[in-house]
């Protein structure tokens with residue numbers, strides 16, 4: 319099956335083929351597709367010269383533990399027509415993409431998976447997690463005092479100018495797992511609210527000097543329910559001030575906070591821990607290492623130690639043994655023939671890389687093999703991030 323890049327004038331065919339692969343008619347707003355970079359698209363072509371599969375990639379920046387910001391390709395729009403499935407079209411496109419990403423000099427790739435059984439075979443592992451918190455207002459008394467000297471202003475989405483973009487950009491540079499939202503996404507309104515121009519109320523938090531340092535994007539959905547698309551906050555005090563604001567709405571019985579990170583403090587701030595119910599706990603960003611030494615030396619580290627990782631990469635037909643040495647927050651990674659501490663698949667290294675999945679969990683699950691007592695605990699201590707990684711960008 320031939321795989322070839324798309325050209326700028328094939329936008330409509332690309333979108334039409336992807337729609338057919340997902341069995342959707344073009345109800346997806348055109349603005350979502352306007353974020354595509356057509357020079358990064360691929361077609362899988364049938365023998366009679368028709369496009370039967372699509373894949374593309376967005377250019378993002380990803381924040382690693384230690385606030386290192388690196389370029390990554392975000393895989394998207396992957397689909398194969400139902401008439402041409404299980405003949406290797408996806409595999410051919412994925413392998414082509416991985417080679418293209420390396421040729422761009424990138425050492426990491428990311429994606430959001432439609433199904434969790436598709437992408438491990440190509441070396442991707444789930445690396446960040448998200449859940450929804452639903453809070454019953456009548457139980458939502460705070461147990462902690464208000465500790466905020468700022469203010470909240472209520473705006474309509476259409477009146478926000480560049481406030482959201484600026485606040486998001488400052489936030490994402492400090493949060494491991496967060497992706498950039500390129501400027502043209504905001505200007506084109508490409509994506510989900512609040513990037514899109516969809517009608518939303520926006521609670522903008524300002525610090526004591528009036529500078530915006532957080533926002534919450536929300537709408538009134540089911541009867542008596544406020545649904546919050548996302549809360550972006552410079553720090554916990556700002557996040558808490560926005561949560562209080564949302565929970566103080568009259569005529570509302572419950573507030574649904576979408577896209578909460580694993581370390582969301584809200585349940586611990588309420589008198590009634592059970593007032594906030596967690597649901598939809600799911601994987602979000604999947605990570606794929608393309609160059610293990612470069613990836614391991616790029617992130618920040620928060621404990622010292624030495625670990626030998628024996629990593630298998632069946633998709634690329636590669637295998638390597640790496641000595642990772644961390645001293646004072648910096649890592650060195652060199653080939654070694656020393657006995658390994660851990661043996662693992664590159665997809666599992668992707669899962670632990672951002673610090674959101676404990677290596678010991680994967681050892682206990684039987685996915686990662688620990689060769690000596692204490693190896694898993696040392697790996698846990700080494701790979702931990704300053705806080706759990708979180709990504710709420712949809713692409």
Ligand SMILES: CC(=O)SCCNC(=O)CCNC(=O)[C@H](O)C(C)(C)COP(=O)(O)OP(=O)(O)OC[C@H]1O[C@@H](n2cnc3c(N)ncnc32)[C@H](O)[C@@H]1OP(=O)(O)O
Pocket residue numbers: 339340393394395396397398399402403404405406407408409410429430431432433435436439
């Ligand atoms: C990042 C994103 O864009 S996520 C969106 C992914 N796209 C979708 O979910 C749209 C609907 N599905 C599809 O278009 C197709 O089924 C795809 C793209 C998932 C798979 O395309 P195909 O060309 O059929 O995959 P391909 O033939 O290369 O399969 C490779 C292997 O993956 C397996 N596989 C592929 N899709 C699936 C799946 N959905 N569930 C389980 N196994 C799968 C195949 O069985 C095959 O296994 P094998 O190597 O052991 O034989």
